[in-house]
Amino acid sequence: MSESIKMNQSPLPETTKSSMSSSTHPSEQINFIDAIKQIVEGKKVHKLEWKDREYYVFLNGDLLSIHKPDGVNYQWVINLGDLSGTDYIIL
Numbered sequence: 001m002s003e004s005i006k007m008n009q010s011p012l013p014e015t016t017k018s019s020m021s022s023s024t025h026p027s028e029q030i031n032f033i034d035a036i037k038q039i040v041e042g043k044k045v046h047k048l049e050w051k052d053r054e055y056y057v058f059l060n061g062d063l064l065s066i067h068k069p070d071g072v073n074y075q076w077v078i079n080l081g082d083l084s085g086t087d088y089i090i091l
Contacts, residue, residue: 028089035088039064048087056091 030038035045035057044056044067054069057076066076076082 029086030088030090031086032083032088035085038090044091045088046091047082047085048089049081049085053091 029048035047039045039057039059042059044058046053046056052069055066057064057066059065060073064076064078065073067073
């Protein structure tokens with residue numbers, strides 16, 4: 001059974017480079033299509049422009065959900081920035 005989820009858009013991008021982890025090498029970054037493939041396989045995926053790693057996307061039942069630092073899972077409302085993103089990483 002799916003956890004309770006609310007609708008919400010992706011977090012706004014961080015305006016500083018401090019959100020990028022020094023442990024993430026550019027070759028580990030993937031695009032949106034590859035991120036979705038990983039999510040379907042049961043992985044959690046984070047976008048580097050999001051504020052912190054408590055923002056991640058996962059498959060919650062049959063819905064794409066985004067987990068936020070408040071501990072709540074929301075239905076992921078995908079926007080153009082998400083679709084064109086190439087800075088996803090697998091957690």
